[in-house]
Amino acid sequence: MAEDIPNLTPILSDIEILARLVAEPEDEKRIFVSPLIDPKTQLGPSSLDLRLGFDLVGTRALQATHIDLTGCEARRILGEQKRRYFERQRLHPGGNFVLHPGAFLLASTLEFIRLPGDIAGRLEGRSSLGRLGLQVHATAGFVDPGFEGVLTFELINSGKLPIKVFPGMRLGQICFFHVPNVQIRYAEKSVTKYAGSVGVEFTHIDGDPEILGQTTGWYSYFQQKLTFPFTAKCRDERAISPLATGDEVEVIQMGPEEECPREIFVSIQWQDRPLAVPLSQLEPAGCTDKQTQMAVAEWRDWVAQGYEL
Amino acid sequence: MLSPDLKVAVRSAAELFHRSRRLREHLERIGPGESGEHARLVETMRRALEDIEDTMMGNFALLWEVLPQEQRATMTSPGPEEDTPLAEVFNGLLLTLNHFSLRFVTIHESLVYLPWQSVEPELVFSLEGCFPEFCKRYQPSIVMGSLFNAFEFDFIKILKQKLADIAEVFSGDERNFVLMFAICDGLSPLACAILAHEVGHALDAEHDISRTVANESVFASNSLPSGTLLNWCREICADLIAAQMVGPSPILSLLSMEYCLYPSQNICQHGASHPSTRARLRILADDPAQSTATAPLPSELEVYENAWRLNLASVFPNDTERQEEEQKHDLQMENLHFRMARHLREKLSSLGEALPRACFENDSLERCKKRLRLGSPVSAQGDDPKLLVEKVKEHIRNWPEPSEARCDAFKNLCDEFRETPVKVPNILLSGYRRRWGIIEELYDKPEPLANAASVKWLCDSMAGLDRLIGSSIVTTCVHKEVLRRLETNRRRKKGA
Numbered sequence: 001m002a003e004d005i006p007n008l009t010p011i012l013s014d015i016e017i018l019a020r021l022v023a024e025p026e027d028e029k030r031i032f033v034s035p036l037i038d039p040k041t042q043l044g045p046s047s048l049d050l051r052l053g054f055d056l057v058g059t060r061a062l063q064a065t066h067i068d069l070t071g072c073e074a075r076r077i078l079g080e081q082k083r084r085y086f087e088r089q090r091l092h093p094g095g096n097f098v099l100h101p102g103a104f105l106l107a108s109t110l111e112f113i114r115l116p117g118d119i120a121g122r123l124e125g126r127s128s129l130g131r132l133g134l135q136v137h138a139t140a141g142f143v144d145p146g147f148e149g150v151l152t153f154e155l156i157n158s159g160k161l162p163i164k165v166f167p168g169m170r171l172g173q174i175c176f177f178h179v180p181n182v183q184i185r186y187a188e189k190s191v192t193k194y195a196g197s198v199g200v201e202f203t204h205i206d207g208d209p210e211i212l213g214q215t216t217g218w219y220s221y222f223q224q225k226l227t228f229p230f231t232a233k234c235r236d237e238r239a240i241s242p243l244a245t246g247d248e249v250e251v252i253q254m255g256p257e258e259e260c261p262r263e264i265f266v267s268i269q270w271q272d273r274p275l276a277v278p279l280s281q282l283e284p285a286g287c288t289d290k291q292t293q294m295a296v297a298e299w300r301d302w303v304a305q306g307y308e309l
Numbered sequence: 310m311l312s313p314d315l316k317v318a319v320r321s322a323a324e325l326f327h328r329s330r331r332l333r334e335h336l337e338r339i340g341p342g343e344s345g346e347h348a349r350l351v352e353t354m355r356r357a358l359e360d361i362e363d364t365m366m367g368n369f370a371l372l373w374e375v376l377p378q379e380q381r382a383t384m385t386s387p388g389p390e391e392d393t394p395l396a397e398v399f400n401g402l403l404l405t406l407n408h409f410s411l412r413f414v415t416i417h418e419s420l421v422y423l424p425w426q427s428v429e430p431e432l433v434f435s436l437e438g439c440f441p442e443f444c445k446r447y448q449p450s451i452v453m454g455s456l457f458n459a460f461e462f463d464f465i466k467i468l469k470q471k472l473a474d475i476a477e478v479f480s481g482d483e484r485n486f487v488l489m490f491a492i493c494d495g496l497s498p499l500a501c502a503i504l505a506h507e508v509g510h511a512l513d514a515e516h517d518i519s520r521t522v523a524n525e526s527v528f529a530s531n532s533l534p535s536g537t538l539l540n541w542c543r544e545i546c547a548d549l550i551a552a553q554m555v556g557p558s559p560i561l562s563l564l565s566m567e568y569c570l571y572p573s574q575n576i577c578q579h580g581a582s583h584p585s586t587r588a589r590l591r592i593l594a595d596d597p598a599q600s601t602a603t604a605p606l607p608s609e610l611e612v613y614e615n616a617w618r619l620n621l622a623s624v625f626p627n628d629t630e631r632q633e634e635e636q637k638h639d640l641q642m643e644n645l646h647f648r649m650a651r652h653l654r655e656k657l658s659s660l661g662e663a664l665p666r667a668c669f670e671n672d673s674l675e676r677c678k679k680r681l682r683l684g685s686p687v688s689a690q691g692d693d694p695k696l697l698v699e700k701v702k703e704h705i706r707n708w709p710e711p712s713e714a715r716c717d718a719f720k721n722l723c724d725e726f727r728e729t730p731v732k733v734p735n736i737l738l739s740g741y742r743r744r745w746g747i748i749e750e751l752y753d754k755p756e757p758l759a760n761a762a763s764v765k766w767l768c769d770s771m772a773g774l775d776r777l778i779g780s781s782i783v784t785t786c787v788h789k790e791v792l793r794r795l796e797t798n799r800r801r802k803k804g805a
Contacts, residue, residue: 014719015701015704015705015719018701018722018723018726019701019705021726022694022697022698022700022701022726023694023698024694024695024698025679025680025683025694032685034685034686034688034689034728035688035689035728035730035784035785035788036689036691036726036727036728037689037727037728037788037791037792038727038791038795039723039724039726039727040720040723040724040727043723051787051791053784053787054430054783054784054787090429090430090783092430093434093783093786093787093789093790094790110784110787110788112685112686112780112784114683114685148684148685150780167787167790168787168788168790168791168794196684196773198686198776198777198779198780199776199780227762227765228760228761228762229760229762253761
């Protein structure tokens with residue numbers, strides 16, 4: 001269906017958006033947006049208006065002096081700060097909230113969106129609200145091809161008077177770009193922090209590999225990403241491990257955390273007992289799930305580049 | 310493919326794993342407390358759950374090891390005297406299930422020592438969506454409790470029983486319904502469907518249905534202890550009201566809880582307060598007024614019948630006693646419960662629009678289920694995409710050049726893409742259809758629940774489904790509110 005309309009322009013026009021919206025669920029070019037409450041009003045010449053959802057996350061003052069994105073144990077501290085710094089609120093469907101001058105709030109769109117692999121999106125404000133000083137995104141308005149979930153408004157009132165808004169109000173708009181030849185879609189990235197969310201997600205900056213420069217960070221990351229058990233082959237021999245190149249082993253769980261001060265170990269089944277070996281010497285077999293494969297590959301890259309914990 | 314007996318064991322363990330994870334999430338939210346005052350208690354409960362989960366996974370791993378793939382479709386429960394490696398492993402698994410169930414119940418009740426969470430908004434919206442009139446009239450209070458069951462009571466009635474002089478404060482017909490709900494289910498909008506049964510009790514009391522039916526002469530000659538007949542009648546009536554207004558979701562929610570209790574409790578007999586769940590399920594599954602859209606109720610009934618039989622065999626190991634008990638159960642079901650249900654249905658249908666019937670369309674539910682499988686919410690639904698695709702194609706063919714007429718045609722075309730809100734009962738039922746799909750996928754896995762990955766898959770799938778259903782319920786309420794605003798403005802404009 002969508003191929004009936006040639007993509008001559010990088011930004012999708014109204015009829016192109018409509019053609020993509022209406023494509024059948026199996027059509028890989030489909031843009032999924034739901035609920036579409038009033039398309040006649042929401043669809044502009046090259047954009048689609050998005051409404052404010054019911055999920056809000058505000059920030060509260062802390063005793064802490066700063067948010068620590070560096071240094072030792074940053075991930076643990078950041079995790080704790082996140083719990084204390086952000087406060088979630090759910091609005092009643094008929095309710096409203098007041099955004100005070102200078103206030104910063106995260107809010108979700110009412111619409112759940114799924115972009116195909118050849119379409120990127122950009123979230124923008126609406127001109128009428130911009131004239132009141134309402135900004136709907138502070139910095140991150142770009143939506144990757146393959147993204148799915150609700151989008152997040154980063155609301156700031158730059159005006160001098162409080163602004164009262166309500167769930168279901170058209171607050172922003174998204175325009176769509178045709179992006180051919182995408183090799184890795186959002187959902188296929190090794191670290192997808194916000195995929196499939198149905199409400200506002202707190203920041204997952206602590207999931208960034210650069211910030212995970214500590215044992216606990218990487219360790220927790222692999223606890224989440226690796227699905228055990230999986231079969232793997234030894235690619236590199238190491239003096240601290242009995243495995244020889246080509247040995248096939250079953251990886252059963254993470255190695256003990258206290259054994260991982262300088263690198264990540266996993267437990268394998270070895271001669272009727274579990275044995276911890278370096279993850280970097282293993283490569284998952286083809287039948288292992290993609291997420292596990294990608295996480296291991298990421299670690300092998302990290303080690304190959306000479307980084308260590 | 311698993312045999313019916315294996316399906317029951319896997320199903321029961323799956324429900325326990327899922328609820329155990331919800332309990333652990335609840336404990337995590339409580340955390341150690343401001344000064345570490347809850348730390349020890351939370352840790353004890355968490356470790357008790359983790360320990361039994363590990364044992365359960367180990368038992369399943371052993372079972373799949375000793376039971377060859379080709380025998381799994383036909384395996385029946387070995388008798389207690391059977392002395393084979395398979396019998397030993399399977400009986401060990403049943404014993405662990407029993408311990409898991411006991412631990413689950415005990416820990417749940419111990420939650421009373423810890424802070425309680427507040428009610429999630431989707432629970433309130435879900436009730437308002439299913440029973441708008443009732444909620445407007447009585448504004449029921451919803452309370453999270455430590456019990457693993459849901460129940461309803463009339464708060465003013467209880468106050469009057471305890472404080473005689475309070476009667477002067479409240480007029481005779483005043484009601485104040487309190488719906489109590491289990492803490493760990495508080496975050497599951499699917500589990501909250503059971504509240505519809507409790508609202509059913511309140512509506513029954515309002516219209517005085519079950520008391521009238523229980524007093525009919527046809528039920529007078531029975532040997533039941535006093536009060537039992539009325540209790541059964543009340544329960545069946547609440548089930549029928551909930552099914553009429555919300556569909557099969559409330560009983561499916563009850564069923565998922567029942568699988569957590571079945572390994573450690575007697576569920577095969579009718580109780581003094583409730584008829585057996587088997588009888589209640591069969592009454593709803595046999596309802597002639599229910600459309601074909603009641604799936605997955607018939608499939609659930611099929612598996613549950615086996616769970617009931619296994620429970621009967623464990624409670625009454627003696628063959629003669631077991632047969633007598635089964636006959637007694639069936640006889641009461643035929644002579645009392647089914648008859649009661651017929652009389653209650655007649656009474657309910659005479660009430661007409663006071664208790665409106667929920668409408669379900671199979672196609673629409675299947676589309677919702679498909680969306681849920683893809684990980685999308687189901688708050689709204691438009692026309693069939695096939696029809697819309699044709700309309701867009703036609704528009705492109707008919708209007709190659711810009712013109713005023715093309716603008717009008719495009720506006721009209723856009724209008725056809727409008728989605729309408731999906732009703733809450735339909736969201737819940739499509740959720741249960743998807744849930745049944747997850748259970749069936751679990752049955753088809755090579756070694757279900759034998760390792761952490763398999764359990765994680767199950768719990769993540771269930772939790773993801775709950776999130777989608779919760780979000781769909783609130784989104785549909787916002788959608789309705791926006792439509793109300795648009796309509797109000799349209800009227801105002803027309804009036805002006």
